[in-house]
Amino acid sequence: MFEVNEQLIERALIIGLVHKSTDKEKELHELNELEALAKTAGAKPVEKIIQIRDKVDPTYYIGKGKAEELCNIDVDILLFNESLSPAQIANLEELTGKKVLDRQDIILDIFAQHARTKSSKIEVELAQLNYNLTRLTGHGRELSRLGGGIGTRGPGETKLEVDRRKIRKRIDYLKKELKKVERTRDIQRHHRDGIYTIAILGYTNSGKSTLLNAFTNANTVVNNQLFVTLDPLTRIGVTNKGNKFLLIDTVGFIRGIPTQIMASFRSTLEEATKANLRLILVDISSEKFEEELDETEKVMEELNILESLNILVFNKIDRIVDNAILNNLKKQYPNAVFISAKNKTGLNDLLDKIDDCKKHFRN
């Protein structure tokens, strides 16, 4: 067993900025999410602050006065909810001596930590390089007047241009690698043809891994972290009519994840898009479940699977103590299935729905 060295854990201050005090509540919800993400990434969030400003400060984002205050707080990371410009990052890092990160950095770090297959590792590196390139491009606005190619190489070339060229070269190489790996995966996928595949999709923490376990008793890691399952985990299940199916636990969605990032993880999400049926899992006990469902549907639309064969599954009904609320939701969503993955209730309804959907399946 490893001992966790407290000194190695980076302490993070979580910072949000709003224009009016009325926007504070929404921001606080996002900061709570960011806090959970930071924990998943392995940092220790120590405090959350919300700054109210009419306008973003172009030099220090939160303003010089506030930035100076932060110098005295004992943290290693200043973690911002929004993306800062490269200049703001550089200025803040120089002034405070602390590392400046944003939500996107944290999400990419989590993907990086959980990437185990070759293709997901390549995807993570590609996403990181692309994000860094955006930052460099931001830096080099004046430089881009020079253009690229003949006449711009050789002596006189700035470090920035070298960095940019190196990054682009690496991106080209990785894209080719990814294509190669994907071709091998296609071949592997053929072996599964003929088996009905079901992917579990949904917002992080909605209970995807718990549901997988409830069905199949597979030893999937279940925990409270966001994004715990990057490599799709697959187990065999069986319906009441004896129909076998493959159940796939996919990576979770998260609100506010840039669609560009989501799209760059296409090969990781392929398991979900190529499945015969999808279970859209929603944590009914979340205050924001309707918003979360909206966000999930947005990503599904992006992946062209919103109109495909899906079952809406409301999970954690054990947490709804008021029966009237539950009955109302059942009226509101007549096609949905209501379950508790933890207590294994409602699973027979779900299995029957799966049998119904499978009728439309032709080998």
Ligand code: GDP
């Ligand atoms: P994932 O991120 O979607 O894979 O979610 P997990 O399966 O890891 O579950 C997230 C948390 O919700 C865990 O603490 C689970 O124990 C809990 N959870 C999952 N299903 C239920 C349920 O039906 N009822 C309750 N009360 N908690 C649940």
Ligand code: MG
């Ligand atoms: Mg999970």
